[in-house]
Amino acid sequence: MSVSPLTPSPDAVAALRRHPYFSRAMRSSAEGAVAIYRTNKLLNLLLSDRARALFTHVALYLHFGGSEPGLTVGAMKDLCVELGLCSRGRCEALLALMRAGGLLMATPSPDRRKRLLAPTEKLLALHRVRWARQFEAMRRLFPEAADYLAAVSSDPAFTKAFAAALGRRFVAGLRVLDNAPDLEPFAERNAGVVILFSLALSGREDDAFPPAKPVQLSINALAKTFSVSRKHVQSLLRDAEDRKLLVRSGVTNNEVTLSRRGRETLEQMLATMFLYLAQCADEALGACTGSAEPSLQGATAG
Template sequence: MSARDSATVRIDASDTLRFNALMPGELQERARMRARPDFPWVARQAAITLSEAYRGNLLLTRLLNDRGRVALALLMLDMHFEQPDAPGLTTGRLKAEAVALDICSPGRVGAILAAFRLFGLVAPAPDLDGRRRRLVVTERLLAIHRERWRTILQSLALVLPEEGERGLHHIEDPAFLAAFVHALLEPMRAGWRPAFDVPAIAHFADRDGGMLIAFALFGTGPTGQPLSISQLARSFRISRSHVVGIVQNAAEAGLVRRVDEQGSRGPGVLPQPALTEALEAFVALVLVRQAVAVRRGLAAIGVA
């Protein structure tokens, strides 16, 4: 699905009922969170922190930045944490599930796995079944995800202190993480996608570096200072022409505004109110999902 096509994704009534049955009370929890007077500040700080975490980091910006690669990495982790007698992580199984969930094509799974192996994020593992070529997630990939989850959980602690602080406390526990990751994947396995709830992010989520650009614009919005196309490209290790394409698509949707004259800095971009609204809704979604995942993780390790 192209970025332009994905922007038209909508959720129908039957999908809404199925999702609400899967995640009871989540929509109400998001609404309560967004009603907090301090939530716009919390959401912006979360976006700034995430954007800064990716800035200049090759592994994050090139391997783990768009929706497909994030979802695929979660699938890898979920298979990795399975019991020893379970099928575990294999290339064939990962391709089959990625295609079934409409995350990406088999070819893209193969390319991403090859890159992950090159950078030491996954590695082959011995298996009693000689016909199966099992893989394991390395500590390097786990560390990258733990650091990102810490960033989000620190923001969560500002609005749901118990879940945020307990999640941070147990983030090194493999049993906690196994249930935590499985809970994060559960809505995707049921067919849900973020654009169902926040359609505007489809203009960014399926583009390489798109969400990083959205977060950066959202974070600097109150300053009134445009971010230059060149600055965004350098920060997130993507081409200038690619940034122009994302910005053009978002501008047509009324999410950003181009500023053509910035002197020596070149063309720039300003967020529009529609982008602010969409990112606040998206951050609330992410934080509530993290809270749900923390509760599942705590239940799995017997912490009341």
């Protein structure tokens, strides 16, 4: 597998995993991901975990940091297909639903041939809440995270610069799952990653995260929580077992234990994500203060 040079290095990921507060940060991040998933029923039905997480970020990138023509239906279709997020038809349908839901709006264009779209305050507020949750989780890992949190809560220029930085790196090839390839099949399916998060969160709060001890499993509860079928949950669990990420046990297979490989895979993914967010937030702060120009320099951590 080819790994982008922009992806945080194995040494940087390993160093962050050794941080004494890393387990606590992972738990907070996973709790936020599960909570946010449960509020996005429309996107959940239309897109996989991976596409849902990235679709609106790509839209923000085109609006704030992309090249001409900006955020148009055509530009969004082209970029989604280029990045492998979704088909042109699915992209157009989702953009229409986002407009109907008040997340995107038409905006005047200097060129009448181009029908520009723009994010509404409703969409920007949703992202600020998501980003703030992650920055809060990162506070004990990165001294600058308090500055990220303050900026995303109060400075519209930071929101624009941060969205552009996230998009630039992703379009240039950075992939969080480069350091956790075993999770790729789960990221391509509805609720795949958040179901694994939910299982990990089933452990006691004072246990390490992800837990090494068995946790209780209820397929019915997972299906209901994430609005998917029992068959879908069962299929995800089988795939996770096949990849040696977890082991089912108990008289009725009602317990799950994350294997060492499973725990390490979740750690790899979340460490990579934290470093990615920190890189982009540092760039955004620099752009806002004039101390740095937005670029891809220094994007490789470690």
